[in-house]
Amino acid sequence: MTELVRATSGRSEVALTFHGAGDLDITRQVLAALAQHGAYVTVLAVGTWLAARPDAAKMVLDGGHELGNHTWSHPALSAYKPEPMRVEIERCRDELVELTGSPGAFFRQSQGQHATAEELLEAGKAGYSRVLSYDIDSLDWRDPGPAAIRHAVAAASAGSVVSMHLGRPGTVIALPGILTDFARRGLTVVTASKLVS
Template structure:
């Protein structure tokens, strides 16, 4: 009897532990390391491979706690360009070996969260896989040329009030002047993209100077926020195919131009956006014009009244943007420069 009673207490204790999950192995601990080629990860898609290189640069900077001055150097680290090269799927992410580099890093592990929409779903944990979304009632508000020391904080208050998020394409010179505001943009759940250093027409300055504009701005944004921007929006929407390949960041254009820069009129801004906006659109505005910022509350309220959900560019495009491609809306993308 005593032995049976003892066994019963042991069984109850084991059951309690199992229910609480104490002492049990997490699901990912059962995952074994698996070697894969980049061709397998990307289905031999060069744009996906470029996205992995983009994520690798961010991870190198993070892993080494690098300062902004190292942003240019990370672009020179030799990263895989051949589909036959191999990496390892681990419980924590994609592990890659690196060739000799100035950062003296031999190996990095890119978290799967940074590869969502970039590698094929079957190589990602279920929580990081993309799923089909309906964009019929989704739009993305975007604002160019900031941050402005007065107007951008005002706009951020509006976004917070109406519980919506936007994507800000900022110039490097304004980020360097207003780093706290750049941080506030991200702190509010919004996104920051690269809009060049001082707004030149890329088509007129050539590939080398275009890359310099982007790198310099990436450095300013990284210096201010601790993260590299994923997207680039070329000033005036102009970019060549060669520049798109050299930049190795997704290009974000727009499908609705508010023309707020031309009108400088609150009412016209509102009417232009409301007349042209449909589901899946990317709306272009500017947070350096008082009239545009003043128009934002009405635009947001009217769009929401029509049943639209206002989201970031990443959300609208389902996290599937790739370097070398330019995106005009939820279902409209082309090779950069075309």
């Protein structure tokens, strides 16, 4: 069982990873901005979001992006006992399989930058060999404003995995500038699978 925080390949690549939840109109705007910049990302989807908005998975995959598992209901997962923790992981996994035929490339724990030993263990039991954490937090979940989000993401360097959120208007506004900043620095935005390959 492996926790991935950042890549060590030395390639000039970064992975933007999005917590998958929220309004589909905002998701469409994010996907459109990514397409304009030729950027590909990883969306760690919340199971309840997928169940309520089954078009979301198709939209992400049709854009050339990848999906992963971000629990069923996004609880403070590290506080859960093993069995309910595994149920959170497996319910989202099963929803991904039903919608896409795949359990997703990665699991990411909810409400924690790094996976606990128990989260790693239960994700492994649910069939995930890789847990995708991150080294850069965009802080977009705090709604600090587009300039602050862009500034936080500017700390990313080659190999970084950045945590962002769909469904946040500030993220949509910040994204073109973030993508332009990366291009100016010679950093290519790729899926997490490509980053760690």
